[in-house]
Amino acid sequence: DTEVTQTPKHLVMGMTNKKSLKCEQHMGHRAMYWYKQKAKKPPELMFVYSYEKLSINESVPSRFSPECPNSSLLNLHLHALQPEDSALYLCASSQVGGWADTQYFGPGTRLTVL
Amino acid sequence: AQKVTQAQTEISVVEKEDVTLDCVYETRDTTYYLFWYKQPPSGELVFLIRRNSFDEQNEISGRYSWNFQKSTSSFNFTITASQVVDSAVYFCALSEAGGVYGGSQGNLIFGKGTKLSVKP
Numbered sequence: 001d002t003e004v005t006q007t008p009k010h011l012v013m014g015m016t017n018k019k020s021l022k023c024e025q026h027m028g029h030r031a032m033y034w035y036k037q038k039a040k041k042p043p044e045l046m047f048v049y050s051y052e053k054l055s056i057n058e059s060v061p062s063r064f065s066p067e068c069p070n071s072s073l074l075n076l077h078l079h080a081l082q083p084e085d086s087a088l089y090l091c092a093s094s095q096v097g098g099w100a101d102t103q104y105f106g107p108g109t110r111l112t113v114l
Numbered sequence: 115a116q117k118v119t120q121a122q123t124e125i126s127v128v129e130k131e132d133v134t135l136d137c138v139y140e141t142r143d144t145t146y147y148l149f150w151y152k153q154p155p156s157g158e159l160v161f162l163i164r165r166n167s168f169d170e171q172n173e174i175s176g177r178y179s180w181n182f183q184k185s186t187s188s189f190n191f192t193i194t195a196s197q198v199v200d201s202a203v204y205f206c207a208l209s210e211a212g213g214v215y216g217g218s219q220g221n222l223i224f225g226k227g228t229k230l231s232v233k234p
Binding site: 040041042043045056088090092099100101102103104105106107108110 | 147149151156157158159160161164166205209210211221222224225226227
């Protein structure tokens with residue numbers, strides 16, 4: 001069983017909606033990640049939080065807004081998305097966020113923007 | 115520049131066949147980690163193995179084995195006696211000590227993935 005959980009599993013939203021994706025990990029890790037994955041492509045890194053501070057933002061549009069309330073929780077707030085933002089959004093966690101870490105992924109949220 | 119190449123886009127085998135998934139990487143760093151992940155149709159990326167650049171020993175875990183050869187910059191993955199449950203997309207990935215964020219922050223470089231279909 002995965003120790004990284006994500007909710008919801010599926011989300012359909014209109015371009016004017018505001019929604020949030022949630023991720024939780026129970027491994028005591030101090031780094032958490034958001035990835036976006038389009039069909040038949042590898043995951044692309046969006047954001048990294050290390051010790052609850054945003055350490056990497058891969059030039060993601062402001063309609064995606066991450067939040068890390070504590071080291072176990074990671075949210076991704078969505079607003080005014082475009083249809084091209086439809087994708088699988090994966091959350092991951094790792095020990096501290098360093099290059100030698102193994103990242104453990106959650107099951108993902110399949111987002112459809114109409 | 116760092117890069118991971120998985121030249122096989124799709125592979126189809128019949129159950130019980132052995133199959134090898136190729137992974138070739140490029141890096142100027144001498145210190146790095148290589149990873150394999152499995153992504154079944156459900157979507158979750160499942161961690162399979164991590165190998166550091168100083169450890170060229172082959173690894174076997176049940177029906178899975180990995181062959182790491184620095185001389186050819188390859189980290190190939192073999193499934194012995196494949197099963198239908200092995201059907202998935204498999205990603206090879208690289209993380210360097212002196213990565214794009216200066217090594218203080220992990221940055222996984224993924225290959226494009228190989229889709230494995232195992233037919234009954």
